[in-house]
Amino acid sequence: MQGVRMAQWKSLAALGALAVALLVPSCYAQSQDSSQAADPGPQTSDSAATSGGPVPILSVGLADNTFFEGGTAHLHPLVSPVVLIPLGDNWLIESRDTFEIDLAPEPGSDGAYKGYLQKEVDYLQLDYIANPYLTVTVGRFLTPFGIFNERLYPVWVRDLQSDPLILPISTGPSGAGTGAMLRGGFNVAPSVEINYATYFSTLSTDTPLDSDRAAGARAGIYLPGPRVEFGGSFQHLLQDDHSNAFGFHFAWQPPPIPLDIRAEYARSHNGSGYWVEAAYRLSQSPVWQHALRRVQVVGRMQQFLTGTVVDPVLPGANTNMFEFGINYYFRDHFRFVSSYGRQFAAPAGGGNENVWTLGLTYRPTIPLWPGGGKQ
Amino acid sequence: MRRFILPVALLLGSGASLLVGLAAGQEHDTKAVNDSAASAKTSIQHDEDSDRVEGERRFHANCGRCHQTPHKFPPRMMATIVRHMRVRATITDEDMRLILKYMTQ
Numbered sequence: 001m002q003g004v005r006m007a008q009w010k011s012l013a014a015l016g017a018l019a020v021a022l023l024v025p026s027c028y029a030q031s032q033d034s035s036q037a038a039d040p041g042p043q044t045s046d047s048a049a050t051s052g053g054p055v056p057i058l059s060v061g062l063a064d065n066t067f068f069e070g071g072t073a074h075l076h077p078l079v080s081p082v083v084l085i086p087l088g089d090n091w092l093i094e095s096r097d098t099f100e101i102d103l104a105p106e107p108g109s110d111g112a113y114k115g116y117l118q119k120e121v122d123y124l125q126l127d128y129i130a131n132p133y134l135t136v137t138v139g140r141f142l143t144p145f146g147i148f149n150e151r152l153y154p155v156w157v158r159d160l161q162s163d164p165l166i167l168p169i170s171t172g173p174s175g176a177g178t179g180a181m182l183r184g185g186f187n188v189a190p191s192v193e194i195n196y197a198t199y200f201s202t203l204s205t206d207t208p209l210d211s212d213r214a215a216g217a218r219a220g221i222y223l224p225g226p227r228v229e230f231g232g233s234f235q236h237l238l239q240d241d242h243s244n245a246f247g248f249h250f251a252w253q254p255p256p257i258p259l260d261i262r263a264e265y266a267r268s269h270n271g272s273g274y275w276v277e278a279a280y281r282l283s284q285s286p287v288w289q290h291a292l293r294r295v296q297v298v299g300r301m302q303q304f305l306t307g308t309v310v311d312p313v314l315p316g317a318n319t320n321m322f323e324f325g326i327n328y329y330f331r332d333h334f335r336f337v338s339s340y341g342r343q344f345a346a347p348a349g350g351g352n353e354n355v356w357t358l359g360l361t362y363r364p365t366i367p368l369w370p371g372g373g374k375q
Numbered sequence: 376m377r378r379f380i381l382p383v384a385l386l387l388g389s390g391a392s393l394l395v396g397l398a399a400g401q402e403h404d405t406k407a408v409n410d411s412a413a414s415a416k417t418s419i420q421h422d423e424d425s426d427r428v429e430g431e432r433r434f435h436a437n438c439g440r441c442h443q444t445p446h447k448f449p450p451r452m453m454a455t456i457v458r459h460m461r462v463r464a465t466i467t468d469e470d471m472r473l474i475l476k477y478m479t480q
Contacts, residue, residue: 053451054452054454056455084458086455086458092455092459094459127462129458132468132469135461135462151440151464156442157442183462185461185466186468187469193467193470195466196465220465227440253439331446332443332444332445333446367452371451372449372451373449
């Protein structure tokens with residue numbers, strides 16, 4: 001009897017703590033909103049800041065790349081439409097699908113190219129911006145592990161068209177999870193921002209919506225002054241061997257120069273590794289500035305070490321790789337990309353080979369609502 | 376008749392001085408109101424300018440973290456894009472507000 005009563009008290013205390021934890025940030029946010037409402041200064045809502053409010057839009061990532069791997073050309077056209085549908089002041093439906101073909105010479109044929117259309121729902125999610133510190137997401141979402149999968153994956157964003165070797169670690173079979181996620185960003189001091197994401201994903205074996213059953217979190221600290229961000233990620237698999245994975249990320253854009261430095265490390269029972277990338281836009285070149293300002297040079301070094309459990313989407317042997325690329329921006333959303341890379345691996349990991357890439361990336365964006373394109 | 380001249384002159388004089396005083400006062404009041412309005416306008420302009428500068432700084436700091444800084448889209452499209460990036464890149468509420476203001480001006 002005593003034990004039951006104690007358990008009831010513990011439950012009540014836990015409920016109370018949960019209620020306080022949920023209510024305090026909401027009340028604080030509400031009081032901030034009220035004070036901002038009384039302030040005739042800047043508007044807080046994106047609807048209020050624009051007459052008519054936000055409109056649905058379609059943005060399409062397009063790429064036509066050719067990869068030369070070990071002397072064999074792979075033609076790789078890709079279409080990736082993103083649809084954004086804002087609802088009211090606090091809701092957003094967003095989706096991204098990818099349709100791609102890897103056309104390669106068919107073995108045994110006289111050079112005929114063959115490939116299959118691969119379809120993937122990268123994300124299809126409903127976001128609710130609960131307050132300035134919290135966004136609740138349900139549906140299918142990109143797994144928030146490290147920075148590449150969520151932020152740098154789109155073909156028009158990435159500086160080198162090949163994926164980092166460690167990308168499949170902890171991002172699941174498709175880079176996405178199916179379930180719920182809490183995320184947000186806020187200032188803890190004028191020059192310090194915190195961003196976070198925590199999620200639960202359920203098992204789905206239905207292609208193209210496959211995902212692992214897992215839970216995890218990512219947190220980062222961003223310093224806007226020196227433009228430095230660093231953080232860590234963690235994931236616990238809730239199926240198979242219930243293994244853990246963790247990773248770290250770092251990014252730095254030194255304000256005086258157009259240089260991007262990014263790095264990630266990830267480790268799981270499937271393997272571990274890192275990549276370090278630097279991209280420099282020649283807009284400050286002292287010579288031929290007019291011609292070179294649209295040119296970007298990129299370099300990436302990466303290493304993968306096999307783990308205790310083999311994952312078919314990861315390299316089958318320890319692998320080192322470096323890549324060097326040159327991109328030319330016709331516009332911010334239209335560019336020519338090229339790169340050369342050299343892979344060093346045992347035959348089980350694909351062996352030593354050169355990888356060349358040539359291609360174009362383009363990202364048109366249009367409104368899906370009458371009048372949405374008016375200035 | 377003469378005895379009316381002085382009072383009438385005094386009345387007219389006082390009336391004139393009253394009118395001049397009132398006019399001067401009104402002018403002073405108008406000037407004060409104008410000064411106050413001009414001051415408020417200058418203050419708002421100053422706030423707008425500082426918001427724009429801050430918005431541009433945050434635009435380059437936040438958007439440049441992942442990709443080349445994009446061109447400006449029409450305001451209603453920009454509102455959707457900024458909301459999307461708020462979720463995707465976990466930028467703060469304040470950053471979103473200032474970036475949107477800068478990108479829609």
